[in-house]
Amino acid sequence: MIKRRIALAAGVAALLVGCGTTATPATSGDTTIRVQVSGEPGETAGYSAIAKAYEQSHPGTKVQLVPVAEKSDHLTRLSTAFAGGNPPDVFLINYREYAQxxxxxxxxxxxxxxxxxxxxxxxxxxxxxxxxxxxGQVQCMPQNLSSLVVYYNRTLFAKAGVQAPKPGWTFEQFKEAAIRLTGDGVHGLGMDPSIVRLAPFVWSNGGDIVDDPQHPTRLTLDTPAARQTLESLVQLVRDEGAGPDRTELAGQDLEARFASGKLAMYLGSRRDTPALREVQNLDWDVAALPVTRKPAGVLHSDAYCVARKSKHHDEAARFIAYATGKDGQQITSMSGRVVPSLREVANSSAFLDPVKKPANSQAFLDGLPHLKSLPVLATWPEIEDIAGEELARAFHDGAPLDDVIKRIDERTRPLFASSDSTR
Incomplete structure (x- = not known):
């Protein structure tokens, strides 16, 4: 992956307290709350800034920030901490993962x-x-939301004579661009073969991912609209060669390939912005997803949760109110990491800064009316993992799509049956 570095505006940089486990030394009578977050330094710098700003404005409470680089390690550490009866007071987690x-x-x-x-x-x-x-209750308070967008290399588009994406561009135009941009060591499209990346394309084609969004019992990748979408994408990535193959990805992942100018388009959320801002001489911007039948997007959102076993519920709630309020969200917006969940900040210059890349940050907001969320159930992370593993066989190994879809259904259906999907 790209080496992520702390890169914040001067006003935020003054608040940084580092990227390891951080805390201002507590004095007698202070309450210390532990806050665990995930992400590499470029992502977690904003959370460090929030922790410092909160301590300065709330004397008597110290914030011990516990950043964990990899999401999988973050989730493992949370599970272990809860099992051991010593969870962090506050933790940041994606909506697709908190139900467990x-x-x-x-x-x-x-x-x-x-x-x-x-x-x-x-x-x-x-x-x-x-x-x-x-x-029936708001369990955790979201600090951000983001739609999936197309990150694109403006230099490669111009070199290939391909028009930059415009709002409302069609799936056919998207495919044509990916093919024309492929060649001379460059691939036109980078996308993970995952449910979270494929879902908006399925929805845009009039299909669905599960049989019942509220109480799902199975994935519906075998339905006509979903299967047609998967087939089109597999043909584009694998058969047309628009995407890098497994060998190429083993040497350099999608984000690194995009940063090095070997990938013309890359599907990602706002999370990728801080690292890309740090790449010298990379001329890039973002565009809305292409449309097949209707616009569609998939929700990306993280929220602060309070552990029930925390002894500091009131202090934790006050910290979350600050972190997700105007001051806190302005800080994380300046880091480039988030699309603010607070409407006022999302529509302000803290997020829509025309000087900082991407120039078209408005694309994230334009996509919000079309966002749909994936199911919230305890076993959903396992379902996504299995689906991604099997889909990679279709995208990269030449496995027949129908066999892959059948395998996904066989392996995931028991997980739906065993999950609590209460909303």
């Missing part, structure tokens, strides 16, 4: 506590609030 903790009562619902502090969820975008509502 909510289902066993490990999360203290944050909604009532934030309401008591005067936080009005109506000031936030509805999609992430809904995604973090489980068993």
């Amino acid at each position: 903790f909510a289902a066993r009562g490990a999360i203290e619902p944050i909604g009532p506590r934030l309401a008591g502090l005067g936080v009005d969820t109506a000031d936030y975008y509805e999609q992430p609030i809904s995604a973090f509502t489980y068993d």
Whole structure:
């Protein structure tokens, strides 16, 4: 992966407290809360800044930030900490992954506590609030949301004589561009063969990923619209050679290939922005996803949760109210990492800064009306892992698509049956 470095605006940089486990030394009578987040330094710098700013404005509470570079390690450490009875007071997690903790009562619902502090969820975008509502309560408070976008290399587009993507461009135009941009050591398209990347294309074609979004019992990749979408993408990436093969990816992953000018288009969320801002002489921007029948996007959102076993529920809630409020979200917006969940900040210059890449940050906001979320259930991370493993066989190993779809259904259906999908 690209070496991620801390790169924040001067106003944010002054607040940084580092990227290891960080805390201002506590004095007698101080309360210390542990906050665990995931991401490499370029991503977690904003959270360090929030922790420092909160300590300065809330004397008596110290924030011990625990950054974990890899998401898989973050989730493993959370599971181990909960099992051992010593979880962090606050942890940041994606909506597709928090249900495993909510289902066993490990999360203290944050909604009532934030309401008591005067936080009005109506000031936030509805999609992430809904995604973090489980068993009728807002469990965790979203600090961001993002749509999937197309990161594209402006230099490679110009060199190939391909017009830059415009809002509303079609799936056929997207495919044609990917093919024309492929050649001379460059691939036109980089996309992970994962459910979260494929879902918006399926939805745009009028299909669905599961049989019931609220209480799913199976994946529906075998339905006509979904299968047609998968077939088109497999043909584009594998048969047309528009995407790098498994051998090429083993040597350099998609993000690194895009950063080095070997990939013309790359599908990603706002999370990729901080690292790309640090790449010298890379002329890039973002565009909306192509449209087949109707615009569609997939929600990306992380939220702060409070561990039920924390001894500092009130202090944790006050920290979350700050981190997801105007001041906190302005800090993380300046880092480039997030699309703010608070409407006021999302539509401000803190996020829509015309000087910083991407120039077209508005594309993230334009896609919000079309966002859909993936299911929230305890076993969803395992379902995604299996689907990704099998889909990679179709995209990279030449496995027949129908065989892959059948294998996905056989391996994941028991996980739906065993999961608690209460919303």
